Amino acid sequence: MRKHFDSLIIGGGIIGSSIAFQLAKRGYKVAVLEKGKIAGKASGAAAGILGTQTELTEDGPLFRLACKSRSMYQTLIPELEDLSQLHIGCRNNGTYKVAVDQDQESELKRLIERQVGLGEQAEWLTIEELIEREPSVSRELRGAMFIPKDGQLEANELSLAFAKASVTLGAEVFEFTNVIDFILKDGKALGVKTIMGEILADSVIVASGAWSREVLERTGLTLPIIPVKGECFTVIPEKQLIQGTIFSHGCYIVPKRSGRVLVGATVKANSFDERVTVEGLSSLMEKAQTLLPDIGKAEWDRGWAGVRPQSADGQPFLGEHPDYKGLYIATGHFRNGILLAPVTGVLIADLLEGKTDQPNPFGLARLQSSEKGVLL
Known part of the structure; x- marks a missing residue:
């Protein structure tokens, strides 16, 4: 060395x-x-x-x-994939930040106005427009802020x-x-x-x-800096459930290139504990099914936890x-x-x-x- x-x-x-x-x-x-x-x-x-x-x-x-x-x-x-010979799996299907009630709908519409004013792309989708794009989402949602540039990768x-x-x-x-x-x-x-x-x-x-x-x-x-524990899990649906990422308060649902769907993440401050808990995963499962009912029929894959660094x-x-x-x-x-x-x-x-x-x-x-x- x-x-x-x-x-x-x-x-x-x-x-x-x-x-x-x-x-x-x-x-x-x-x-x-x-x-x-x-x-x-x-x-x-x-x-x-x-x-x-x-x-x-x-x-x-x-x-x-x-x-x-x-x-x-x-x-x-492309540069990283060429040098590393790894496939990063970037997907640019955008993110839907959904509203579950009228207050969240109003909040998201104000956010869209601010971000468009800053030169960024965002638009409001009614529940009918959202279902037309993502038929599997819950009919109980109010609609969503669609952010085309917020993609995801592996x-x-x-x-x-x-x-x-x-x-x-x-x-x-x-x-x-x-x-x-x-x-x-x-x-x-x-x-x-x-x-x-x-x-x-x-x-x-x-x-x-x-x-x-x-x-x-x-x-x-x-x-x-404090450690913040977060738990996630993946499932394998029988058919593709969503194209874009679904993001809500306390839960996000991310369709991966493998066909798996990732659900995250819990937030537990001041914890280096990387154990996966029933409490953490069950809370995510409940939230995920509220947003995407058919995810409850998917096959279990795996769960895990990570510790993120948060500044004061x-x-x-x-x-x-x-x-x-x-x-x-x-x-x-x-x-x-x-x-x-x-x-x-x-x-x-x-x-x-x-x-x-x-x-x-x-x-x-x-x-x-x-x-x-x-x-x-």
Whole structure:
């Protein structure tokens, strides 16, 4: 193993792998250090929804960042598939954000007006129009906000594709390699200590998802990140039930290329527990059948859980450590890690190269310097 790299990335999920891909494209000697298997945690457990307009309802830096990231997939997916020889399974059938009552209908119509005003595409479908497009949805719904650009893909394959593409471009990936500590001197990060020995680098990037807080505490920084458990399951219907993704409060239903239908996701804060529970899955089943009655007749496939990183203010942390030069942080993406992966890789690579001349709304400056870990 090389003992010196241009950049070390701690974490082999989709965020770390996207950063590795972008840096390798720019000629950096990169190593990814993953304590388990690549995409073995939240990245491999995600539903793969590119929910810019579905998940984010207010204009602001995060919404604009998400729009940019979503648009990057058009050229990025063919590039990743070519370099990795993996099929990412992108489907652009849009998302239906459904209303189950009059209040939700009014809320969604206001949201459509705001997003159209921002130049995005969205339209209201009456229940009759929705059923014409998706005959299997419940007749009890009020209608839906249709978002044509919010597609979906295979999250696990995408995560692996980023990693394999980065290796094709010269990066090195080390699975089952736990980082024990950082090598810090005179306000600068010089590398890390691992079970394989010390590894030096010009820059170190922490992209450890929900485990980033634990990793960074070794530097004296308590990052306000909490783990949020989410459970999902898949079923195999006898016939195709839906074309587009169905999204509602507390439940989404995603038709996958294999013919399976994915249902997610529960939300349990402050939990690293990755066990699948009867309580969690039964609540999802009930919600799914309310939206798509025939899903109750589908064959059971499997269930699983993942742990997502949520920041205290709902914004990801993308920037340099407040105390140590050369130590960068990329975490806190919560439910939007798949969506924000492309732009995160570019943003962190640009930060390393000093190419950003605009204020960074996602940087660590929003932490109080006198009391690290408290948001301003």
